[in-house]
Amino acid sequence: MTHTVAADGTAPTLIASAQRALRLLEAAAQYPKGATAKQLARDTGLALGTAYHLLRTLVHDRYLERRSGLYRTGPAVAGLLGNDGPSAGRARLKALLGTLADELSAAVYFTWYRHGEVELIEAAEAPGAPLTDRRHWRSGAHAHAAGKTLLALMTAEERRNHLARYPMVPFTPYTLRDPAHLPLLTRQGPRRAVPVTQFQEYVLGTAGAAVPIVAGSGIGAVSVSLPMAQAHRLAGIAAQLRTRLGDDFAAVAFGI
Known part of the structure; x- marks a missing residue:
């Protein structure tokens, strides 16, 4: 996962990145039919650029899916908790x-x-x-x-x-x-x-x-x-x- 640079010029911690990613996962879970990046950024209070960066990572790792510009939870979310x-x-x-x-x-x-x-x-x-x-x-x-x-x-x-x-x-x-x-x-x-x-x-x-x-x-x-x-x-x-x-x-x- 590529780290962005925080406002103070330092790389954010893994915990901080995970915090933002969770907000997006929780928000996306509220939209079974999918939501736009702008909707998810607004719901989570994240800057749109930050939301796009994390959404790309989540889609890449299959924790979200992007279809017709809409994001929804992906197969890796269910797969992680499987046996x-x-x-x-x-x-x-x-x-x-x-x-x-x-x-x-x-x-x-x-x-x-x-x-x-x-x-x-x-x-x-x-x-x-x-x-x-x-x-x-x-x-x-x-x-x-x-x-x-x-x-x-x-x-x-x-x-x-x-x-x-x-x-x-x-x-x-x-x-x-x-x-x-x-x-x-x-x-x-x-x-x-x-x-x-x-x-x-x-x-x-x-x-x-x-x-x-x-x-x-x-x-x-x-x-x-x-x-x-x-x-x-x-x-x-x-x-x-x-x-x-x-x-x-x-x-x-x-x-x-």
């Missing part, structure tokens, strides 16, 4: 998760809600912040930060269905047991949402935080985990997730 084995998109996602984990010095996870299940798509650890136990990621969604975020984004029917199949069993003495105490978020305003946190609810000695992702009708979460000895860092990392990753990480997940 067809390793793909270029998954490889890029894994590499970028590793970069982010190193930046934050925290373990990072990308989770998606698919076919009624909370699925861990990819994860990366960092020195001093190993990955937590993922064996109960689906059944323990009420306990880890990513799962609590997805439960908060689900419709009431989706949440009832999930909890009927996966009751809120305790994983630790701190695990939340009452569905009434689960957070609630709207799919229309996830960027303004306060990051969801958990302290030793999923695994003793581990804390975590997550921000929601809404891309068209899909919902997901980017989360981090830290040893409790580093829990004092969680608020700062959660703030970074809210201001940076809530907008850009779907684009990272789509291989940007």
